Amino acid sequence: MGIARNIARLIPNGSGLLPNANIEALAASKLTGQVPDANAPSGSVIQVVSATKTDVFSLASLTFTDVTGLVLSITPISASSKILVMASVSIGSSGDFAYTRLTKNSNPINVGDAASNRPRVAGSVVYTASNGAYNCETIQMTHLDSPATTSTLTYAAQIRSGSSPFTIYVNRTDADRDTAHYEPRLASSITLMEIAA
Amino acid sequence: MNHKAIYALYPQVVIVDDGEGAFDKDGNKVEIDLELVNAWVDPDTYKHQRAAEYPSFADQFDTLYHGGYDAWKAQIDAIKSKYPKP
Numbered sequence: 001m002g003i004a005r006n007i008a009r010l011i012p013n014g015s016g017l018l019p020n021a022n023i024e025a026l027a028a029s030k031l032t033g034q035v036p037d038a039n040a041p042s043g044s045v046i047q048v049v050s051a052t053k054t055d056v057f058s059l060a061s062l063t064f065t066d067v068t069g070l071v072l073s074i075t076p077i078s079a080s081s082k083i084l085v086m087a088s089v090s091i092g093s094s095g096d097f098a099y100t101r102l103t104k105n106s107n108p109i110n111v112g113d114a115a116s117n118r119p120r121v122a123g124s125v126v127y128t129a130s131n132g133a134y135n136c137e138t139i140q141m142t143h144l145d146s147p148a149t150t151s152t153l154t155y156a157a158q159i160r161s162g163s164s165p166f167t168i169y170v171n172r173t174d175a176d177r178d179t180a181h182y183e184p185r186l187a188s189s190i191t192l193m194e195i196a197a
Numbered sequence: 198m199n200h201k202a203i204y205a206l207y208p209q210v211v212i213v214d215d216g217e218g219a220f221d222k223d224g225n226k227v228e229i230d231l232e233l234v235n236a237w238v239d240p241d242t243y244k245h246q247r248a249a250e251y252p253s254f255a256d257q258f259d260t261l262y263h264g265g266y267d268a269w270k271a272q273i274d275a276i277k278s279k280y281p282k283p
Contacts, residue, residue, distance in 0.1 A: 055215035058200040061222065068214040133245065167204055175245045176201075182249075 037077045040196040046081070047194035049074050054187045057170040062161055064101060064108075067170050070157040070190045076150050080197040083145040085109070087157045090186035091125045092136040092173040097162025098125040100139050104155050110143040119162075127166070133175040134183055144195075157190055202237035203229055246280040 010022050037046040053069035067089065074083060091098045099121040102110045111120035123139035126132075147153055161168045169176075173183045200213045210227050212220040219227040252260070252272065261269045 056198070056200065056213075057215070058204075058213045059211060060204055061211045063222075065212060068212075068217050134248070167200070169200070175241075175248075177245055177249070179249075 037196075042196055044196040045193050046077055046196050047074065048191065050189065050191040052187055052189040053171065054185075056172045056185070058167055059159055059161065060165065060167045062164060064099075064103075064158040064160045066103075066156040066158055067188070070170075070188060071154060072156070072190050072192055073152050073154045074192045074194060075152040076147060076194055078196065079148050079150050081147075082195040082197060083147055083153065083155070084193040084195055085141075085143045085145060085155050085190070086193075087141045087188075087190040088138055089123075089141070089157050089159065089188045090136050090138045090171050091159060092169040092176075093125055093127040093132060093161070093166060094168070094174040095127050095132070095163070095166035097127065098159060098166075098168040099123065099162060100125075100141065100157060100159050102141050102143055102155060103158055104145060104147070104153055106154075106156075108158075109145060109155075110141060119160075124162075125168075127174075134173055134177070136169070136171075136173045136184070136186055138186065138188075155190065155192055157188070199234050199237065201239060202234045206230075206233055206237060240283055243280040243282055247276050250276045250279070 011018055035041075040046045049072055051069060051072050053067065055069070057067050057069070059065050070087065070089065076083065085102055085104075087102060089100050091100060099119055101108050101120075101122040108120065110122045112118075114120060122141050125137045125139065128135070141157070145155075159168055159170065167174070170188055171186045175183060177183050198213065198215050203210055203213050203219050207219060207227055207229065209221045210219045211222045219229050221227055251257075257269060257272075260272055
């Protein structure tokens with residue numbers, strides 16, 4: 001009877017729940033199990049998705065276009081979460097410049113300020129007369145987004161050519177000679193991390 | 198997949214992806230004749246072959262200094278002749 005009465009005091013109303021007020025002290029070692037993602041401490045990584053592209057994509061256009069394989073969706077667990085977007089895009093060009101940027105739901109999220117007609121981009125690769133055809137550069141892009149939603153979001157890495165008619169490539173050079181030491185095939189990737197606020 | 202051949206043979210193509218194929222500016226898939234693509238000869242091949250064999254600028258200047266213009270020209274001519282322009 002004594003034990004039952006004590007338990008009834010701790011857990012009143014037959015709720016099965018132990019009120020915070022009835023907890024005097026609890027050793028950390030008694031805490032086991034998993035904290036629900038929605039209750040994760042600020043700064044915790046609560047969700048990660050990633051994609052790596054190892055084959056070749058090319059584009060002959062002045063319009064920013066999604067790179068196939070570098071498009072990724074995430075559904076935030078909490079509307080207060082941040083989304084850390086990290087992308088690495090290896091770009092070769094057949095002339096002039098190549099540009100890259102990140103988008104969320106097709107809208108650019110990490111570009112320079114508007115300045116008249118100037119292209120607004122996150123990264124640029126230049127084609128040099130001496131070795132442009134044999135070069136491929138890897139652009140790293142990072143952006144911390146605050147989407148304020150629990151709806152599914154789609155992030156993408158995009159590229160475009162600086163001028164016509166130059167073709168630009170992801171994961172290879174323009175010349176793409178078949179040698180053992182030059183003009184490698186590369187890999188690109190995009191990673192999304194949901195960070196608890 | 199030979200991207201350069203596809204762009205040369207199918208002018209409407211603006212996107213080529215090894216895994217997904219070729220597409221026009223409206224996102225429509227363009228059917229590719231792989232036999233045609235594989236038979237295509239890159240007209241720029243000679244440029245890349247020459248570029249791979251030209252001496253470095255430093256070596257070319259060295260040849261100019263020690264051997265003069267004729268020696269330098271002979272060196273370059275040999276490479277151009279080895280890989281003639283089509």
